[in-house]
Amino acid sequence: SKAKCQAKAANQRRDYLHKLTTHLVKQYDVIVIEDLKTKNLQKNHHLAKSIVNASWRIFRQMLEYKCEWYGKKLIAVDPKNTSRICSKCGYNSGAKPLEIREWTCSKCQTKH
Template sequence: FDASYFEKQSRIWQSKYSRRRHLASLLCEQAKNQKVLNPKSLESFSNWQRARKLKANYQKKVANKRKDYLHKLTTHLVRQYDVIAIEDLKVKNLQKNHCLAKAIANASWSMFRQMLEYKCERYGKELIAVNPKNTSRICSKCGFNSGAKPLEIREWTCPNCQVHHDRDINAAVNILHKATLNGQELAVVNS
């Protein structure tokens, strides 16, 4: 989804809000130290209040665009496929990686999974959550585990069978294999 304009405005107004609130609190402290008879309260400064409202408005627009995109995507997937296999990722643990945290939060993986779960239940479709262990390490052709790879490596060649793999496609094939091994017969049908 493209909410770049709203995200940019949200960042701009977040910094304006922080600066204006800081200046208002400094003026309040200054009035208190000078023992002014009727010092202004922090809430009486309208400048930072306006920035707070605009910041919240842009943040809400970003959240609404994200939610709308996820609803459309999950509905499309559930209507098109009878069985959907996904990795059972621990999103909270993945967000501890400071390099990926913002991207994972923006993608809303948890919300995506929740929507898939209840829509699969509503439409009578099946959602299979697969253990993510070694899905990107194992060769989908021969099953050889080539060990851990840093995230920068997007393509690799299996040292056992010499098949060249795209990391994401290989992981998707392995997820599909694991889902079928769990006793589930996958018949992905386009409707």
């Protein structure tokens, strides 16, 4: 039935998130994420389904409690300009279209 398929998909997603967050927390002492307001992002109809499917809120909750369990640090940064400002040299490369997910700083050549 459709309900069983949806429940199975939800369980698979949750299992994947558990494995991913456990891996990240064991691998890194400090994890930095953007403090995204997913409710605001869901107003963008082009992003809404992807945001819900990605289970961002659950992902963040898992990271928070697992960092606490393992004595690791989770930092949530303001997302403003995170895709514009180079974390190495501070150069602001300006606005980028939404489809740009990777970029190289034109000043110091750091890949983001």
